[in-house]
Amino acid sequence: MKFRSLLLLGAPGSGKGTQGQILARIPGFVHVSSGDLFRSLDPHSEPGRLFRAYSDRGQLVPDDLTIRIWQDHVEWLVASGRFRPSADFLVLDGIPRNVNQLARLSSLIDIIHVFHLSCPNREILVQRVAGRARQANRADDLDPKVILERIAVYETETRPLLEKIPPDRIHDINADQLPYQVLRQILIHLP
Ligand code: ADP
Numbered sequence: 001m002k003f004r005s006l007l008l009l010g011a012p013g014s015g016k017g018t019q020g021q022i023l024a025r026i027p028g029f030v031h032v033s034s035g036d037l038f039r040s041l042d043p044h045s046e047p048g049r050l051f052r053a054y055s056d057r058g059q060l061v062p063d064d065l066t067i068r069i070w071q072d073h074v075e076w077l078v079a080s081g082r083f084r085p086s087a088d089f090l091v092l093d094g095i096p097r098n099v100n101q102l103a104r105l106s107s108l109i110d111i112i113h114v115f116h117l118s119c120p121n122r123e124i125l126v127q128r129v130a131g132r133a134r135q136a137n138r139a140d141d142l143d144p145k146v147i148l149e150r151i152a153v154y155e156t157e158t159r160p161l162l163e164k165i166p167p168d169r170i171h172d173i174n175a176d177q178l179p180y181q182v183l184r185q186i187l188i189h190l191p
Contacts, residue, residue, distance in 0.1 A: 002110040003074070003083075005090045006190075009161060010117030011154040012147065013125035013132075014175040015182055019117070020093040022183055030083040034094035037069050039138075055140045058149030060157060063100050070095055071108070089190075098157040102164055114165055115186050117175035122151060124176055 006023075008016040017033055024031035038061065041048035047065055054061045074090070077083035083090065090109065096102040119125055126147050133141035140146050162170060173185045 001085060003085050003090045003108060004088075005092050005109040005111050007092045007096075007111050007114045008094075008117065009114055009158065010175055011119065011122075011125050011158075012150045013128035014117035014119050015128075015179065016093045016117060018179050019115070019182060019186060020091050022179065023089075023091050023186075028087065029089050029091050030077060031091040031093060032070070032074065032077070032095070034066060034070060034097070037073055041069075052139075056146070058140065058146040058153060060097060060153060063098070063104065066095065066097075067101065067104055070105075074108075096161065099160055099164060102161055111165060112169060113189055114162070114170045115189075116162065116170055116172045117182065118172050119175040121176065125151060 006029075008019055010016050017035070020031040020033055023029040038051040038055065041051055043049070043052060047069065050065060051061055060066075074083065078085060092109070092111075096105050126144065129141050129147045129150075130144065132138065140150065171185070171189050173182055175182060177185075
């Protein structure tokens with residue numbers, strides 16, 4: 001059985017993590033953020049070093065490592081009873097992040113809704129990410145050049161996912177709203 005999944009898709013600063021964390025508070029929703037998984041790695045381990053090498057430049061981590069870390073984590077969520085595939089929604093935040101990851105995960109996940117958090121105004125995204133840098137422990141949020149590179153990588157590698165998913169599963173949501181307003185737009189699509 002494939003995991004019933006909701007995909008939060010959007011550029012850095014669009015609010016994927018905020019919505020994922022809110023949804024995770026609701027019983028029946030299990031949030032998995034690939035960025036959080038990477039940041040929780042031991043920075044001195046080989047995968048931890050690789051992550052820093054790529055993310056510090058605003059680049060994506062290679063797909064093999066990304067898929068392995070995600071799969072190990074989801075298997076652990078199932079084994080520990082934190083995620084019950086027959087009952088819960090898996091809320092995907094940051095993964096799949098390119099067309100190859102989508103293809104490789106397609107035997108495991110069924111993406112029933114994509115919430116496309118859209119913010120055409122790049123200034124807003126940059127300001128949000130830069131604002132977050134002061135709070136969180138995120139080196140990749142501090143450097144404006146890296147922020148712009150991540151937005152560019154989103155446009156070239158991640159946004160094309162929208163062409164690979166049936167249009168009736170994609171919901172465009174204006175990300176330039178308050179978190180509760182974005183949440184309301186997400187919830188109206190759920191059964
Ligand atoms: P944001 O969406 O704000 O850029 P994330 O926390 O989702 O932040 O990701 C931070 C970094 O982690 C990315 O820039 C990238 O280097 C790495 N990363 C996260 N998810 C993936 C993924 N699915 N594939 C490859 N790299 C990833």
